[in-house]
Amino acid sequence: MLTLAALLLTACGAGKKEKIQVVVLGFDGANWPTIDPLIAEGKLPFIQKLKQECAWADxxxxxxxxxxxxxxxxxxxxxxxxxxxxxFAFVQANNIQVPYSNAEKREPSLWQMLDRFNMRSVVINWFVTYPPDSFNGVMVSDRFRQILNKKPEAANEMIDTVHPSMDFYRLKQVVRRDYREIIERIDLPDFPEMFQELHPDSNFRKSFTLGNSRAFVKQDALVEDVTDLLFKTKEADLYMTYFRLPDVVQHFVLGLIPDEQLEGVFYEGRDWSISEEKRREVTGRIAKVMEPVYRYMDRLLAKYMSDPRFRDAYFLVMSDHGFSLYGGGYNHYNLPDGIGPPPGILLVKGPGVRPGKIDASIYDIAPTVLHLFGLPLDRAMDGKPLRDIFKLSRKAKYTTYRLDREKKSIARSESDRETLEELKALGYIN
Ligand SMILES: [Zn+2]
Incomplete structure (x- = not known):
């Protein structure tokens, strides 16, 4: 019986496609210069193994x-x-109007490209996804996490943050609000307390990121709970989820290092350079403070990447940028002239993936995912599929992907304003 079915499938050729699954895991601001020292100390066993067994890139x-x-x-x-x-700086300089929201997006994202082929995606907490798109699959927009600011009895006001909205009711049941319970569970320190011990005369609330760090920690723990639930219960071709703690914590990390250990970083000098020795030393201290955050990332990766459900899946793990240490600060934007955008991390795992270092850019991910699924590429994309690392024969086909206007989301100005303020305060936009 089974053999007959298999024969029929083979005979039909294109009838039954090979079942490909792709999982994209995003960690904002994660970078090798602060991860590698922890790998060397054996603190990140899963990432260490991944870097040895996977394709990886700066x-x-x-x-x-x-x-x-x-x-x-x-x-x-x-x-x-x-x-x-x-x-936003570009928007202002060019006199372009806000709102700044998903409704402004002009090009389709991967979940919308897959939708055209009736393929399903589960997308969780991806940047600029509110209001959520309508497509074949589930989208928990990056606005859903604000449910933590609502009293439980007012939670239903957030129903428009999830597509389809019926999934909202299940998701709101996983919301946990007790900060102390959360940091114990995910094994993070209380960053404001760390800061106050070092700087008893300053108020941690003066820094926006540190002042709101407890909210950010709760939000990432919620994203984990949502991811656990949807990865387990939703059948899909493509899964994407996004965590942002590595970025948030690095924005206030220097405040968690004793001043005397930062000598030579903040000085009244005229140039931005710091010695290589100083860079290594301070980067090592930053890595030390980041350890609990990266260990959390290590556990998340181990959980999802070892899940038998995803045994034959392709995993793309990445960040959007790293950080640069220079005389005057530690950041990823508004950097002094001559310091380029600091690279993030990329790890690619999957059946037959060739291990070792590769060249890859942020523009290569979308074409690579299309390549894995055997879908046509789009010449208007600015990157290329990372073909060489996979053992897949794919004919190069091309198409033009467009946004389906009928499925386009509608801007909502009030939440746009709140999102804008949060993004500005975090320095994501000017
Ligand atoms: Zn970022």
């Missing part, structure tokens, strides 16, 4: 190195000027 990013822009480039394969999710 993931090339682009200016403006703003998260909203870059994560949209990752999902579309296109530059900012094409996809229309703009850096």
């Amino acid at each position: 993931f090339q990013t682009d200016v403006p190195t703003k998260s909203a822009v870059v994560w949209t480039s990752i999902a579309t394969g296109k530059t900012m000027l094409k996809h229309g999710i703009l850096d």
Whole structure:
């Protein structure tokens, strides 16, 4: 019986496609210079193993190195000027009107390209996904996490943050609000307490990212719970989820290092350079503070990548940028002249993937995912599929992917304003 079925499938040739699954895991701001020292100390056993057994890259990013822009480039394969999710400085300089929302996006993202072929995607917390798109699959927009700011009895006001909305009711049941319970469970320190111990005379709330760090920690823990639920219960071809703690914590990480250990980083000098020795030393201290955050990432990767459900899946693990240490600060945007956009990380795992270092950029992800599924590429994309690392024979086909206007989301100005303020305060936009 089984053999007959198999024969029929083979005879039909194109009838039954090979079952390909792709999982994209995003970690904002993760970077090798702060991960490698922890690998060397044996603190990140899963990432260590991945880096040995997978294809990996210093993931090339682009200016403006703003998260909203870059994560949209990752999902579309296109530059900012094409996809229309703009850096706010650029928007202002060119007199372009807000709202700044998913409704402004001009190019389709991967989940919309797959939709054209009736393939399903599950997309969780991806940047600039509110209001959620309508497509074959589930989208938990990056607005859903704000449910933590609502009293449980008012949670239903967030129903428009999820597509399809019926999934909202299941998701709101996984929301956990107790911060102390959460940091114990995911094994993170309380960053504001760390800061106050070092700086008893300053108020941690003066820094926006540190002042809101407890909210950000709760949000990533919620994203984990949502991801666990949807990865387990939803059948899909493509899964994408996004965590942002590595970025958030690096924005206040220097405040968690004793001042005397930062001598030579903040000085009244005229140039931005710091000695190589100083860079190594301070980067090592940053890595130390980042350890619990990366260990959390290590556990998340181990959980999803070891799940028997995804045994034959292709995994693309990435960040949108790294950070640069220079005389005057530690950042990924507004960098002094001559310092390029700091690369992020990329790891690719899957059946037959050739291990070792590769060249890859943020624009290569969308074409690579299309390549894995055997779908046509789009010449308007700014990257190429990472063909060489896979053992797949694919004929190069091309098409033009367009946004389906009928399925386009509608801007909602109030939440746009709130999102804008949050993005500005985090430095994602100017
Ligand atoms: Zn970022």
